[in-house]
Amino acid sequence: MSSVADHIKTYTERFNAAAAAGLDLVFQFNIEDAGNYNLTVKDGACNVQEGDNADANVTLIMDAETFQGLASGETDGMQAFMMGKLRTEGDMMLAMKLNELFPG
Template identity: 70%
Template sequence: MTSVADSIQSMKAKFNPSAAAGLDLVFGFKIDDNTHYSLIVKDGTCDVKEGENPDAQVTLVMDSETLKGIVSGETDGMQAFMSGKLRAEGDMMLAMKLSELFPA
């Protein structure tokens, strides 16, 4: 397992099912320009898939160090976004839900 895969799995381990009740969302992750993952959140469940997902409503683009920092809590996602280390493509408001769905 790569460090990016470890970070995505760590994120899934923090999943808050009660915050996802009634939701049907797909979050895409594009890491280091060539690694793709998606988190599929559906009615209180979370599934991780490797590869690009055309159904992603928002895709978060960052490098692996930024991902590791956000997942570990060392980096604030909003600060990463404001400093240009994190970019959101698609519905940016959905990106804001990630902190509820995956609390630190």
């Protein structure tokens, strides 16, 4: 089974630069049992870092199993949110942009 670190890297591979035009956003992923990562979308580029980013526009909080399901496309983000497996802090509408920026 792939690690959270492997799955977070898939976001850079799936990045849709056209959807990111003009955006300057930071997505914070707090994986309760596997560490924190942040993903910066700026100037049509995507950068993943381990750790926290104080400038995060939205923070998504979940366990590793939920994250891996979301990253692989097996888990629907809205469904995970409704089931309480995914919590957000900050601008929740930006969380909805993840599917647009990182198509499966």
